[in-house]
Amino acid sequence: MKLVLDRYAYLNSPLHRWQQGYKLVGLLSLIFAFAFIQNVWLLPIMILITCILFRLSKIPISFLIKRLRYPSWFILAVIAFLPFISGSTPIFQWGYLIIREEGCWDALLISVRFFCILTLSLVMFGTAPFLSSIKAMRSLGLPRVIVDMTLLSYRYLEELGEMLTTMQRAMRLRGFQAKSLNRRTLKVFAQLTGSILVRSYDRSLRIYQAMILRGYGSQGSSQKNYWKFEFSHNNSSLWGTIMAVLTAIFLVVLETILPSF
Amino acid sequence: MHIPDGFIPPNICLAGYALTGGVTWYSLRQINRDHYIQANIPKASLLTAAFFVASLIHIPIPPTSVHLILNGLMGTVLGYYAFPAILIGLFFQAVMFQHGGMSTLGVNALILGAPSIAAYHLFRQRDRLRGEKQLLTSILSFASGAGSLLLSAVMFAILLVTNISPDMDINAERTAIFISLGGYSIQAIVEGVFTVMLISFLEKVKPELLKS
Numbered sequence: 001m002k003l004v005l006d007r008y009a010y011l012n013s014p015l016h017r018w019q020q021g022y023k024l025v026g027l028l029s030l031i032f033a034f035a036f037i038q039n040v041w042l043l044p045i046m047i048l049i050t051c052i053l054f055r056l057s058k059i060p061i062s063f064l065i066k067r068l069r070y071p072s073w074f075i076l077a078v079i080a081f082l083p084f085i086s087g088s089t090p091i092f093q094w095g096y097l098i099i100r101e102e103g104c105w106d107a108l109l110i111s112v113r114f115f116c117i118l119t120l121s122l123v124m125f126g127t128a129p130f131l132s133s134i135k136a137m138r139s140l141g142l143p144r145v146i147v148d149m150t151l152l153s154y155r156y157l158e159e160l161g162e163m164l165t166t167m168q169r170a171m172r173l174r175g176f177q178a179k180s181l182n183r184r185t186l187k188v189f190a191q192l193t194g195s196i197l198v199r200s201y202d203r204s205l206r207i208y209q210a211m212i213l214r215g216y217g218s219q220g221s222s223q224k225n226y227w228k229f230e231f232s233h234n235n236s237s238l239w240g241t242i243m244a245v246l247t248a249i250f251l252v253v254l255e256t257i258l259p260s261f
Numbered sequence: 262m263h264i265p266d267g268f269i270p271p272n273i274c275l276a277g278y279a280l281t282g283g284v285t286w287y288s289l290r291q292i293n294r295d296h297y298i299q300a301n302i303p304k305a306s307l308l309t310a311a312f313f314v315a316s317l318i319h320i321p322i323p324p325t326s327v328h329l330i331l332n333g334l335m336g337t338v339l340g341y342y343a344f345p346a347i348l349i350g351l352f353f354q355a356v357m358f359q360h361g362g363m364s365t366l367g368v369n370a371l372i373l374g375a376p377s378i379a380a381y382h383l384f385r386q387r388d389r390l391r392g393e394k395q396l397l398t399s400i401l402s403f404a405s406g407a408g409s410l411l412l413s414a415v416m417f418a419i420l421l422v423t424n425i426s427p428d429m430d431i432n433a434e435r436t437a438i439f440i441s442l443g444g445y446s447i448q449a450i451v452e453g454v455f456t457v458m459l460i461s462f463l464e465k466v467k468p469e470l471l472k473s
Contacts, residue, residue, distance in 0.1 A: 005356060005357055028363070031266075031363055031364050032271060032274070032275075032364060034267070034364075035266065035267060035270075035271045035274055035364040036271040038270075067358075067359050068359065070358065070359065070360070071265055071359045071360060074265060075265065078268075078425070082425070082426060085429060085430070085433040085437070086425075086426040086428045086429045086430075086433070087426075087428040087429075088428065100428075102426075102428035103426065103428065106425075106426040106427075106428060110267055110268060110425070110426075111267075112267075113266065113267030114265055114266050114267035114268070114362075116267075117266035117267050117362060117363070117364055118265075118266055118359055118362065121266070121355065121356070121359070121362065121363045122359070124363075125356045130356075143285075143289055145289055145292060145293075145298075145302065145345065146285070146289075146345050146348070146349065148302050148306070149302060149305060149306045149309060149342075149345055149346065149349055150349050150352070151306075152302070152303060152306030152307065152310075153306045153307070153309045153310040153313070153346075153349055153350075153353070154310075154353070156306075156307055156310045157310045157313060157314070157353070160307075160310050160311055160313075160314045161314050161317075163314075164314050164315075164317065164318070178319075178320075178321050179321060179323075180321060180323055181320065181321055181322050181323065181451070185320075185321065186320070186451070186454060186455055186458060187458050189318060189320055189455065190455050190458035190459040190462055191458075191462055192318065193315045193318065193329075193331075193455075193459055194459050194462035194463055194466065196311050196314060196315055197308060197311050197312075197315070197338070197459075197463065197467075197470065198463070198466055198467045198470070199311075200307040200308055200310065200311035201304060201307065201308065201467060201470055203307055204303045204304040204306070204307035204308070205303075205304070207303050207307065208300055208303040208304070211303065216299070217299040
């Protein structure tokens with residue numbers, strides 16, 4: 001299991017230079033404004049904003065396509081059904097199958113909203129190291145327990161993924177093949193999961209002892225605010241956020257005043 | 262069982278965030294009452310990562326395969342740490358694999374997290390109820406695993422189907438909900454049996470995992 005989130009986090013682009021704390025506020029506003037859109041006429045504006053931001057981020061399009069591959073199957077399944085089951089105005093009929101106009105528009109709206117929000121999320125977390133994102137979220141008020149848990153989980157995610165791969169390889173080498181569902185197969189999978197949990201638990205005890213030795217939880221370490229992200233007075237970052245928030249407000253206002261389609 | 266971005270209206274997304282904020286606050290309040298919070302955070306974190314990895318295991322149900330949700334099991338093992346753990350797991354999935362989404366993170370956390378807390382309380386009855394301990398553990402493990410998945414499936418199907426399109430016919434909505442719940446019922450039984458086997462394994466190999 002390879003976590004490739006930080007692969008393009010160190011490029012040099014306006015989006016990479018945009019401080020992560022400001023970027024989170026700006027792009028999250030846009031994401032929620034996009035989720036608010038119900039009017040089909042606003043879709044081109046959404047696509048344009050997404051394209052501009054993605055282009056500015058300098059993230060390769062192949063990376064985006066790769067990330068879209070899995071969720072796209074779910075989207076395809078939904079938008080393939082919606083024109084048949086949603087709406088009342090038929091536009092095409094073939095036997096019992098009726099394609100309805102409202103369903104087609106709903107499918108278009110959902111798929112465009114989905115792809116735009118997903119691209120913005122990728123830009124938001126793909127243009128900065130994951131650690132900076134967590135620090136920025138801590139500064140925005142994320143509780144310390146959640147921050148600590150997120151950082152520790154993230155640190156060991158890849159290692160535990162490797163452990164699972166090794167254990168599954170060992171099972172295959174010993175002749176285990178999961179082709180059908182029966183009591184034995186389920187028991188083997190339960191023992192595999194149990195072994196991962198037991199190993200993680202044992203490891204967490206050693207990690208805790210190592211953390212204690214390095215001063216985890218002591219008065220001094222908690223006062224350092226090591227994880228605190230500083231919102232510096234960076235004018236371009238601030239202006240970027242102001243522009244993003246204003247664009248989000250503009251989209252919501254347009255959605256409210258434009259007649260529904 | 263993740264609602265992707267753009268599928269549900271923003272008022273539901275915001276309500277999901279508000280409710281998740283409330284449940285997270287309550288869970289953190291319970292966690293802060295823990296005398297061993299400092300020692301338990303690394304344990305909960307590693308187990309969060311382990312559950313995340315375990316959810317990638319695919320169980321064959323011919324002609325397809327399903328991946329485990331394990332929210333009931335997370336509740337029984339992690340207690341109140343399960344809700345933040347699920348929130349973190351969903352955040353990782355949204356950011357790393359584009360499953361779910363940032364706008365629907367609150368709703369998804371509630372769908373999977375609230376039943377895990379219910380599973381925790383259900384499994385805790387093991388210490389209170391009288392009877393044959395092994396049988397009681399098996400029944401409560403099955404109820405925690407299958408029940409929490411079924412509860413999540415009901416919330417997921419109702420939220421998704423009733424909000425995906427305003428033009429959808431009520432009968433079509435009902436049919437879609439029943440079809441999806443039919444599929445999830447089979448998975449709930451599998452996950453219930455899986456939870457029984459896993460809890461039995463943990464009781465033999467590392468019983469303190471179920472008591473910590």
